[in-house]
Amino acid sequence: MAGATRGNGTIGENVTANLRTIKQIPLRLRGDPKSIPFQMEIRGEVYMPYSGFERMNQERVRAGEPVYANPRNSAAGSVRMLDPAISAARPLRFFAYAIAVAAGEELPAHEQFALLDQLEQWGLPVAPHRKRARTLADVHAWAEEIENRVRPDLDFQIDGGVVKVNDMRLWPDLGVVGGREPRYAIARKFAPDIAETKLIRIDINVGRTGSLNPYAVLQPVEIGGATVQLATLHNFELIRDKDLRDGDIVQVKRAGEVIPQVIGPVPDRRDPDHPPAPFVPPTKCPVCGTPVVSGVDRGMLYCPNFECPARQLEGLVHFASRGAMDIRGLSYARLRQLIDAGLVHDAADLYDLTAAQIVELERFADKSAETLVEAIQASKTQPLSRLLLALGIDHVGEIAARQLARHFGSMDALMNAS
Numbered sequence: 476m477a478g479a480t481r482g483n484g485t486i487g488e489n490v491t492a493n494l495r496t497i498k499q500i501p502l503r504l505r506g507d508p509k510s511i512p513f514q515m516e517i518r519g520e521v522y523m524p525y526s527g528f529e530r531m532n533q534e535r536v537r538a539g540e541p542v543y544a545n546p547r548n549s550a551a552g553s554v555r556m557l558d559p560a561i562s563a564a565r566p567l568r569f570f571a572y573a574i575a576v577a578a579g580e581e582l583p584a585h586e587q588f589a590l591l592d593q594l595e596q597w598g599l600p601v602a603p604h605r606k607r608a609r610t611l612a613d614v615h616a617w618a619e620e621i622e623n624r625v626r627p628d629l630d631f632q633i634d635g636g637v638v639k640v641n642d643m644r645l646w647p648d649l650g651v652v653g654g655r656e657p658r659y660a661i662a663r664k665f666a667p668d669i670a671e672t673k674l675i676r677i678d679i680n681v682g683r684t685g686s687l688n689p690y691a692v693l694q695p696v697e698i699g700g701a702t703v704q705l706a707t708l709h710n711f712e713l714i715r716d717k718d719l720r721d722g723d724i725v726q727v728k729r730a731g732e733v734i735p736q737v738i739g740p741v742p743d744r745r746d747p748d749h750p751p752a753p754f755v756p757p758t759k760c761p762v763c764g765t766p767v768v769s770g771v772d773r774g775m776l777y778c779p780n781f782e783c784p785a786r787q788l789e790g791l792v793h794f795a796s797r798g799a800m801d802i803r804g805l806s807y808a809r810l811r812q813l814i815d816a817g818l819v820h821d822a823a824d825l826y827d828l829t830a831a832q833i834v835e836l837e838r839f840a841d842k843s844a845e846t847l848v849e850a851i852q853a854s855k856t857q858p859l860s861r862l863l864l865a866l867g868i869d870h871v872g873e874i875a876a877r878q879l880a881r882h883f884g885s886m887d888a889l890m891n892a893s
Contacts, residue, residue: 476500493555505598511597518575522631523566523631527567571601582643621665669726669738671741674737681783683867684867685786689710691705707737714754720751724740763780765778788807795810800861860876
């Protein structure tokens, strides 16, 4: 048995040793070996039940250690631990929901409902409360039951359910959108949790494309098992339309139970005699002071300065990210160190770095400096599609990068294209 994380959809992390510590995952499947595909990929979700999460935090309190924020993040971090013994001590569980077989191999079932039954017969845990729906009304009734009657009693966190076309033979014809979103399945999300808190201030960061991205700094509030302190505000038009002001009491939700968003102010909580001043969008980049320009996107402002330190930093963070050049150890903080020291201005400078230069920086030892240089040099072996994505070219995402790399084959050929 071997196991990996989902990663970027193509390449993930090898977590075999950690998965072997999860008691619910059998090392040998039950049943007649002749009826089991010789080689297959079982897809599923590692999670942490509420009860186990609470016990783990109680043990950490007794040991004088900081507690974890929520089961979702705890499960994700636990399955990727470098030491399998730590993963084994965490209360991790597993649900299987799909399989893939090698070309020429026959699937053990042609219907999703039957496949889940088959997975159970092999000794794999699958999520309870599944149902075969005949009509759209059946789907809505099932979702309403899960959200209002089943969900409160579950020992694990969910934010919705999945509705699939049962006949898996139709899946190839239905296809996948954008390489990731199958047309044969759709998520039915539940209503998000909502809380009230104070909007301390509206801050702005500058992205790699120069976009000025406003966000809310909030008085910490608990929503859906997580502590929320920051929330996206998307653009300046949204701030104006919602009339958000520093000091307001606002309603906040977690969109899809993941991304915090500000719904709007609570009008009767604003002092009518001394209301906060309306928010005024900036006229200059908050980092480099360059006058901002309006973009084609409604409500967006941009810093046009390619030398803006914030644009440089965010561009390098994107370049080194896992989905792009995947340079291990080149974190946001370390990139900022390199820029502040004048060692790096753009991506090309990374490949001229030496261990002798890096070791002069704070918190770098000889070994860590050498390891970072090795990781940077190793990234040269990444395929062309990764490099094209890392460069941050407008309108070139993962799919376009793969298509360009497949069509032209080399950077020289692409640069000479008309």
